[in-house]
Amino acid sequence: MLKRKTFHERNKNESATPKKTVTVARQTILFTILFVVFLAIGGIAVTNFAILITGFTELDKAPTGIILGLNLLTYIVALYMSLSLLFGAKAKRVILKGHVPKLVRNISLVFVVTMILFIGINILTFGLVLTYVVFDLVILTIGLFAIRKIFVAQLKIRALYMGICIMLLISIGTIFFFVSERASVITTGRFGYGTEEYNQLTNQLFGSENAEERFHIYFNWFNVIHEIGHAIVRANSTESLHPVDEELLVNEFAVAFLTHHGEQEKLELIEDIVSYARKQVNPPVENMTHIEYARANWGRGDFFSFNNYGWFQFNVVYYALQEARSLEEILSEMGVENITTQPEVRFIYDSFGEDMVEKIIYDSVYILREWGAIIPPIYHRFSENPATHNLLPTRNVFGMLDRFHSLAIGN
Numbered sequence: 001m002l003k004r005k006t007f008h009e010r011n012k013n014e015s016a017t018p019k020k021t022v023t024v025a026r027q028t029i030l031f032t033i034l035f036v037v038f039l040a041i042g043g044i045a046v047t048n049f050a051i052l053i054t055g056f057t058e059l060d061k062a063p064t065g066i067i068l069g070l071n072l073l074t075y076i077v078a079l080y081m082s083l084s085l086l087f088g089a090k091a092k093r094v095i096l097k098g099h100v101p102k103l104v105r106n107i108s109l110v111f112v113v114t115m116i117l118f119i120g121i122n123i124l125t126f127g128l129v130l131t132y133v134v135f136d137l138v139i140l141t142i143g144l145f146a147i148r149k150i151f152v153a154q155l156k157i158r159a160l161y162m163g164i165c166i167m168l169l170i171s172i173g174t175i176f177f178f179v180s181e182r183a184s185v186i187t188t189g190r191f192g193y194g195t196e197e198y199n200q201l202t203n204q205l206f207g208s209e210n211a212e213e214r215f216h217i218y219f220n221w222f223n224v225i226h227e228i229g230h231a232i233v234r235a236n237s238t239e240s241l242h243p244v245d246e247e248l249l250v251n252e253f254a255v256a257f258l259t260h261h262g263e264q265e266k267l268e269l270i271e272d273i274v275s276y277a278r279k280q281v282n283p284p285v286e287n288m289t290h291i292e293y294a295r296a297n298w299g300r301g302d303f304f305s306f307n308n309y310g311w312f313q314f315n316v317v318y319y320a321l322q323e324a325r326s327l328e329e330i331l332s333e334m335g336v337e338n339i340t341t342q343p344e345v346r347f348i349y350d351s352f353g354e355d356m357v358e359k360i361i362y363d364s365v366y367i368l369r370e371w372g373a374i375i376p377p378i379y380h381r382f383s384e385n386p387a388t389h390n391l392l393p394t395r396n397v398f399g400m401l402d403r404f405h406s407l408a409i410g411n
Helices: 007-016 024-054 064-088 097-126 130-153 158-179 196-206 211-236 243-260 264-280 290-297 306-322 327-333 354-371 397-404
Strands: 182-189 378-383 390-395 406-409
Touching (some): 024 097, 064 130, 158 397, 182 211, 211 243, 211 354, 211 390, 264 306, 290 306
Parallel strands (some): 182 378
């Protein structure tokens, strides 16, 4: 008959078995290495994931809220994976219970120092932007709270595997994104579909008598050519232009393209439209030109408000009409090689309403490819906001654009 050991005997035997301990310094160094590695991997994966889910191939044009949220996720996932790897293994890495508070302080210090470095990089890159400062403080608070909670939770190594699986899924999605076909989506706002405030502003800018007709000829014709200019720059230019310089160039392109193809008469109407519109908006500054103002404030504050961006854009178009250059010269500046000059074929359209947008895009892209410009497939969609007019570079992942947008012109 087996004799059961007393509690005192079991405790004595267990205490006789030596435990393998690891120094706090060694554990801190290991955490630092793991955290930096996972932060780098996670940052790359999440950044690409942000590109994937927002549909932007240029990250700086993606919504700030989404990017900040995904960056926060990166920090938390990197922390979680690092600590999971450290404390998930049962026998190999053991810290004496009395030394745990010191390890928590060390790891917290590593996290704080890393965040200070990132804050410094943000300030050097974007300046002292309140949004980023608040976001970094939120990360600091959540991160320090998570470090302490994770220690108490006694994480398992399973958490590490889950984190790796998430990163693999993101990476696979990213691969599918970048091997898919490049494309662009032109968005045009619809006259009379916005809020009462936007409709009143539209009437104010284009005149109350024939506002709809002038809106259509400007946004569904001239501005569509402007957006195609953005597609040409992004597909052909090897240089990274400042957004202001790109806006100047694509407006000059629109004027040159329409001038070459015999649309001087309609361009006179465009000049009349922007001459009137630029007087209806209030200059946001008194001591700067529209170009100086845009360079100093691009993407900051209320620069993209209806009034401020309208003041900049209408002035750019107005001055582009005053100093028309040749289309060959401008296409060369846009990075187009092997330019083949095309005859002055005039585009004659019965109207410039919503039903004509896709035909205008098709005709323009077709002939610009004859000029030698590389232009990826362009899709078109309408926005209920009459102030929304843009071109967004994206990818046609699994043919999703074919399902959500009408194809203007393909390969």
